[in-house]
Amino acid sequence: MKGKITVLALSAVLFALSLPVAAQQPAKVWRIGVLDSSSSAAAPQEPITPLPLSVDLDPKRVALGERLFNDVRLSRDNTKSCAACHPLDQGGMDGRRSATSANDSSPARNTPTIFNVGFNASFNWDGIAQTLEAQAEIVLLSPRLMNTTWPELLTKLRADADYVARFNNAYSEGLTRANVLDALATFERSLLTPNARFDRYLRGERHALTEAEQQGYGLFKSYGCVACHQGMNIGGNMYQKFGVFAEARGAEIPGAPVDLGRYAVTKAPRDREVFRVPSLRNVAATSPYFHDGRAQTLEDAVRTMVRVQLGRTLSSEEIRLIIQFLHTLTGEYQGRPVGAPGKKIQ
Amino acid sequence: MSIVAGLLLLLTYLLIQSRNPDLARRAHMQEALQNLQLHDTELTRDVLLARAGLLPNYDSLPQIGQQLSQIADALRAESTTVSGAAAKEMGKHAEALTAALQQKLTLVEYFKSDNALLQNSLRYFTHTGQNIGKQFKAEQNVAAEIAAVSHCTGALHTHVGTRRGQEAEAALSRLSANPRKQPGLDTLIAHGWLIVEMLPRVDTLLRQIIAAPTTAHADALQNAVLQYANRVEARAQLFRVLLYLVAVILLGYLFYQLARLRSNARTCAGPIPT
Numbered sequence: 001m002k003g004k005i006t007v008l009a010l011s012a013v014l015f016a017l018s019l020p021v022a023a024q025q026p027a028k029v030w031r032i033g034v035l036d037s038s039s040s041a042a043a044p045q046e047p048i049t050p051l052p053l054s055v056d057l058d059p060k061r062v063a064l065g066e067r068l069f070n071d072v073r074l075s076r077d078n079t080k081s082c083a084a085c086h087p088l089d090q091g092g093m094d095g096r097r098s099a100t101s102a103n104d105s106s107p108a109r110n111t112p113t114i115f116n117v118g119f120n121a122s123f124n125w126d127g128i129a130q131t132l133e134a135q136a137e138i139v140l141l142s143p144r145l146m147n148t149t150w151p152e153l154l155t156k157l158r159a160d161a162d163y164v165a166r167f168n169n170a171y172s173e174g175l176t177r178a179n180v181l182d183a184l185a186t187f188e189r190s191l192l193t194p195n196a197r198f199d200r201y202l203r204g205e206r207h208a209l210t211e212a213e214q215q216g217y218g219l220f221k222s223y224g225c226v227a228c229h230q231g232m233n234i235g236g237n238m239y240q241k242f243g244v245f246a247e248a249r250g251a252e253i254p255g256a257p258v259d260l261g262r263y264a265v266t267k268a269p270r271d272r273e274v275f276r277v278p279s280l281r282n283v284a285a286t287s288p289y290f291h292d293g294r295a296q297t298l299e300d301a302v303r304t305m306v307r308v309q310l311g312r313t314l315s316s317e318e319i320r321l322i323i324q325f326l327h328t329l330t331g332e333y334q335g336r337p338v339g340a341p342g343k344k345i346q
Numbered sequence: 347m348s349i350v351a352g353l354l355l356l357l358t359y360l361l362i363q364s365r366n367p368d369l370a371r372r373a374h375m376q377e378a379l380q381n382l383q384l385h386d387t388e389l390t391r392d393v394l395l396a397r398a399g400l401l402p403n404y405d406s407l408p409q410i411g412q413q414l415s416q417i418a419d420a421l422r423a424e425s426t427t428v429s430g431a432a433a434k435e436m437g438k439h440a441e442a443l444t445a446a447l448q449q450k451l452t453l454v455e456y457f458k459s460d461n462a463l464l465q466n467s468l469r470y471f472t473h474t475g476q477n478i479g480k481q482f483k484a485e486q487n488v489a490a491e492i493a494a495v496s497h498c499t500g501a502l503h504t505h506v507g508t509r510r511g512q513e514a515e516a517a518l519s520r521l522s523a524n525p526r527k528q529p530g531l532d533t534l535i536a537h538g539w540l541i542v543e544m545l546p547r548v549d550t551l552l553r554q555i556i557a558a559p560t561t562a563h564a565d566a567l568q569n570a571v572l573q574y575a576n577r578v579e580a581r582a583q584l585f586r587v588l589l590y591l592v593a594v595i596l597l598g599y600l601f602y603q604l605a606r607l608r609s610n611a612r613t614c615a616g617p618i619p620t
Binding site: 045046047048049121122130222224227228230231232237238239240241244245270274310311312313 | 402403404405407408409411412415455456458459462463465466469470473532533536537540
């Protein structure tokens with residue numbers, strides 16, 4: 001009897017082991033794509049495409065990321081949060097010429113807006129980070145910015161029972177380095193500013209722009225601004241030398257080291273003074289302009305661009321029309337137009 | 347009974363060995379390689395469209411680049427999970443593929459920057475250059491030089507070559523030497539020089555992008571995956587044959603035991619010897 005039970009038990013084991021053989025399938029099926037034609041024949045021919053009205057993100061992770069974004073404990077001395085340099089009620093940037101903590105020998109740079117950052121192809125003025133997660137980590141660990149370390153930061157966050165519970169709720173692995181970065185990046189991807197008048201115009205609302213603004217858009221295209229400021233983010237998807245037709249130097253902060261831009265990342269000679277082309281979304285609410293914040297007004301910025309990047313001279317009327325068009329790029333965040341009058345901290 | 351238990355244990359061992367755990371890995375890697383080649387083709391297509399001025403914007407290029415990088419990373423990670431000598435072989439090809447891809451994406455990045463300037467200047471010549479020529483109707487020699495520059499840059503655009511480049515440079519030099527300075531003329535000259543400088547550079551980048559050895563490395567990795575999968579499959583097949591043989595032995599043994607049991611039963615059912 002005992003022997004029969006042993007044989008039966010072994011048979012059961014044998015049967016159980018045989019099941020996976022019969023059901024052997026790839027654990028994870030990778031999508032086999034077809035050639036995507038969206039960028040060619042089927043695509044609309046406008047060089048700029050509207051922002052989506054929403055993005056599909058996990059709300060728990062977005063909420064967690066938002067809390068982290070506003071938490072001063074992310075900095076070593078508990079004084080600065082991400083929102084300190086990227087206030088969401090002020091255009092998603094601090095409005096200063098250069099970042100507040102620029103106290104080392106590297107060139108001081110203007111803080112770019114955090115809005116619509118999820119649509120950029122690379123990050124920072126020199127494209128040092130290729131993902132939002134990598135960018136967030138650079139900021140957290142940078143001695144001149146948040147100046148923290150992972151052991152220190154994770155210890156602080158783990159001491160907060162609410163964080164632990166939220167992370168456990170949002171991620172199966174709980175509170176880890178990767179998940180802190182993911183939560184921050186997920187929140188940043190949620191920072192869309194849709195419904196700009198220009199987007200409505202692109203979606204077919206022909207009266208969303210005035211005649212003058214449409215003329216401004218026409219000039220923006222015909223004078224070649226659109227060669228670099230194109231795509232969904234009206235920039236943010238390529239690098240360009242600052243000073244194509246004329247010398248762009250001379251307006252930096254006096255005594256500041258020359259900013260070699262992307263060269264600092266690649267060390268390739270052709271990348272000297274090459275910078276990421278910034279997005280023009282909400283440009284009217286994100287002064288000052290350029291990597292060194294040298295242009296205080298849109299007019300300064302347009303005149304500089306026209307001279308050094310396009311090699312042209314535009315009339316005041318043409319510049320006025322282009323600026324009018326640029327004002328139509330201001331979208332909405334949480335139902336309100338981005339930026340507010342008198343917001344700048346100088 | 348211990349013989350049956352032993353045979354069952356042996357069967358279990360053989361069953362485990364006859365499974366092919368790498369079947370799923372092979373499927374993953376082959377699908378990944380297929381996706382990689384598809385996106386690589388998309389990338390090349392969009393670069394060609396951009397060069398022809400037919401790509402409305404550059405959004406698709408970084409998106410495809412990101413997808414390619416993700417697939418290459420996944421392939422590299424997958425190849426490290428393979429055991430034995432095959433891991434080295436596949437790892438080597440996966441590394442080479444990743445390096446070739448990164449090099450190609452760097453070239454695409456440079457191409458975007460240069461092509462944006464080139465397309466802008468070409469558009470300037472197409473739409474504005476002719477109007478500037480009309481401004482110099484009274485000065486036949488300037489108008490003729492502007493026409494020559496337009497002709498040479500147009501010819502350079504369609505027939506890239508040293509001679510065309512030299513002709514364009516000569517025409518631009520003659521125009522630059524003209525004492526008549528006008529903002530429009532200066533801009534035309536500046537865009538002309540940019541075309542002369544940028545066009546060969548963009549086309550060199552284009553050729554380098556098309557010649558990037560990503561397909562060759564993807565093929566080499568695919569072959570390594572297939573060879574590895576064939577070796578694993580052959581080994582699994584051997585164990586399946588052994589599994590069958592042991593099963594037959596087990597069945598034979600059970601029949602033997604059954605026959606013995608019947609024989610013993612008959613013996614027991616017979617008259618009890620006195």
